[in-house]
Amino acid sequence: MTLRLGLPSKGRLMEDAFAWFAARGISLGRAGGEREYAARSDWEHLEPVLLSAGEIPRELEAGRIHLGVTGSDLVREKVARWEERVEELAPMGFGPADVVIAVPRFWVDVETLDDLDAACAAFRRAHGHRLRIATKYHRLTRDFLRAQGVADYLLVDSQGATEGVVRGETAEAISDITSTGETLRANGLKVLSDGLIHASQATLFRSRRAPWGEEERAALENLRARLGL
Ligand SMILES: Nc1ncnc2c1ncn2[C@@H]1O[C@H](COP(=O)(O)OP(=O)(O)OP(=O)(O)O)[C@@H](O)[C@H]1O
Numbered sequence: 001m002t003l004r005l006g007l008p009s010k011g012r013l014m015e016d017a018f019a020w021f022a023a024r025g026i027s028l029g030r031a032g033g034e035r036e037y038a039a040r041s042d043w044e045h046l047e048p049v050l051l052s053a054g055e056i057p058r059e060l061e062a063g064r065i066h067l068g069v070t071g072s073d074l075v076r077e078k079v080a081r082w083e084e085r086v087e088e089l090a091p092m093g094f095g096p097a098d099v100v101i102a103v104p105r106f107w108v109d110v111e112t113l114d115d116l117d118a119a120c121a122a123f124r125r126a127h128g129h130r131l132r133i134a135t136k137y138h139r140l141t142r143d144f145l146r147a148q149g150v151a152d153y154l155l156v157d158s159q160g161a162t163e164g165v166v167r168g169e170t171a172e173a174i175s176d177i178t179s180t181g182e183t184l185r186a187n188g189l190k191v192l193s194d195g196l197i198h199a200s201q202a203t204l205f206r207s208r209r210a211p212w213g214e215e216e217r218a219a220l221e222n223l224r225a226r227l228g229l
Pocket residue numbers: 008011013051052053054055070071072073074095096097177178179180200
């Protein structure tokens with residue numbers, strides 16, 4: 001019996017996740033060659049599985065992995081009513097990034113969500129269609145704007161290079177991830193003062209739907225004790 005642990009399969013997230021477990025006495029690492037997505041663990045009850053960070057939320061939701069490390073933004077975005085399906089066990093202190101609403105810097109009258117709401121109405125009057133907000137964070141953006149009372153906009157899908165859509169004239173505003181802010185600045189965009197949707201970081205999650213028999217529960221208790229959780 002082992003607990004299946006989904007880990008990001010590449011880059012900083014993977015390296016930082018290995019380091020986080022190593023600092024708590026559990027050695028995880030890649031097995032095989034550089035291009036092989038296999039992993040090893042020095043604890044027999046833990047089976048690491050390398051997956052795309054973006055797929056880990058769905059695997060947790062389906063219960064195909066017991067535990068998973070991924071960005072807290074990705075779980076909120078990809079899993080409807082995520083709290084019913086997964087549990088946050090530990091924020092891990094790396095992979096920080098903010099999901100934010102940003103608009104063109106030259107919109108000098110638009111600094112807040114209230115201003116954006118007014119701009120949406122003005123835009124519709126002037127152009128006959130709704131102001132477009134480009135994003136890959138559909139659920140997070142919709143839920144946030146609904147809660148903030150901004151409704152008269154159109155969400156358009158953008159799966160990458162989202163900061164470029166304003167210059168490309170396929171949207172007027174964006175909702176995207178930022179860490180240093182360099183990409184926003186380079187593309188003439190500014191974050192609304194109250195436009196922080198979610199401050200994300202890598203997080204250890206537990207699937208509520210995975211098979212949690214007596215042995216798995218005992219292994220989890222053991223793991224939590226080792227990790228100090
Ligand atoms: N500067 C950044 N840009 C993008 N994502 C970042 C940044 N800093 C931290 N992250 C976090 O990294 C995670 C995304 O990681 P990554 O891009 O590796 O996932 P992915 O798109 O699923 O990867 P893959 O290319 O394997 O599909 C998100 O949780 C995001 O919040």
